[in-house]
Amino acid sequence: MTTSIHPLDDPNSDPFEVARAAAAQIAEKTGVKSHRIALTLGSGWAKAADVMGETVAEIPASEVVGFSAPAVEGHVGTLRSVALPDGSHALIIGARTHFYEGHGVRRVVHSVRTAAAAGAKVMVLTNGAGGIKSHWSPGTPVLISDHLNLTAASPLEGATFIDLTDLYSTRLRDLARSVKPDLDEGVYVQFRGPHYETPAEVQMAKTMGGHIVGMSTALEAIAAREAGMEILGFSLITNLAAGISDSPLSHDEVIQAGKDAESVIGDMLAKVVVAL
Template sequence: MTEPLDPTARAAEAAAAIARLTGVDRHDIGLTLGSGWGRAADVIGETVAVIPAEEVPGFHVSGVPGHSGTLRSIRLASGRHALVIGARTHFYEGRGVRAVVHGVRTAAAAGAGIMLLTNGAGGIDPAFRAGEPVLISDHLNLTAASPVEGANFVDLTDLYADRLRALAREAEPSLQQGVYVQLPGPHYETPAEIHYLRTIGGQIVGMSTALEAIAARQAGMEVLGLSLITNPAAGMGEDPLSHEEVLAEGKAAEPRLAELLSRVVARL
């Protein structure tokens, strides 16, 4: 399924609705808060407005437990404004790639020059333990899809911006970095697949983020990515994988992640 309206025009329509509903003409930073990261919206600044996703063109209530289903406008201490997207659409929901990256494109249309993408993910690298946040240094997009349409050749060399990662490590010097792998989902990977991903350089695995990051770069934004390691990937631990485990680990990590993200956003 694809949106009938040109995606750039759809994003501009959504941005205009957000400006009208929030009373904020421009948002400087976009944030998509994945599993475990949602509480950060309460501490990074003063909430100006909260909008149900279905009131904004192109957005849908998230079909995944753990996502808020709202858009939030936040005034930061610097006086700038952040647009928090709690209504992430995942590739496996079957709405098409345009819907997956609509939030990112809307943030760009609303004026954001920086996109901060977060997620909950499995740890392939045994150096990454459950409950630990990890900076995304690069990614492997194994969805067999792209948000870029037509003959538009987008350079992804510095996709996860060195500048922003340096600022994040100023905020938290202990942050490790790793290569994120996006697979389509919604099933978890087999141990053989995790072995393959590790062989080709993957260190973190999940079902979001890479497509959004590509769309953000196409829109001219700088991208910063952070993963919460919610569990060892298949075959890396003893317990079966479950979404309940992801939610529980995210819930336990929420206060620490909120405090971390508050310090990171203050430097962006």
């Protein structure tokens, strides 16, 4: 019995060609030719899709080439096309492949490359994460101002040199603050995972200038910049990072913090998207 190789696992495949094929399938299955903006909705952020506009189509991500069902509770596993008030459409990505799943960077950033191929000029990346600033309580949304990529990997292949200055767009962060003026911001640190960081690792991240720790987003942001998109990043602080608080870390508590905050942050994010 033989099984077919995943198209992004074949070293001879062109990941951008796979993304274009995925975008064509999304256009066919949703009936929407182009999407102006794309959002990857991490833990706690999914409700935004329900309130930002009318859903015109929703499909299982696993039906689109290159995508897999999500391996993490808190991700919905669908691709959704939402009609925005200005008549354009948003592509809502509820299927995120995390680096710690071991499938390689190509599959981690496939959703971003597909969004670009689907016409998106803005990529909104969201996540649930641990906070290093002690005054951030669980349920606090913060803007990502920059990142530290501690995965020892990159989505760029070969001699591809991409400028990451202003990776998380100052313009878009200013627009977000026009909706919610008290939004704080910080530097996101992506670790490989899936284990949570030790207190010593959190202190290392803090010393290096980090304020938020998690297991996603940075690799996706790099791929989005390579694809020419403007990027807006949000973290939902689901817990204080290890050693910042005396409490042990729990994935169940992370999921619950996201559920408790989702209606408030979903409404906020929907308003930001309308303003973009």
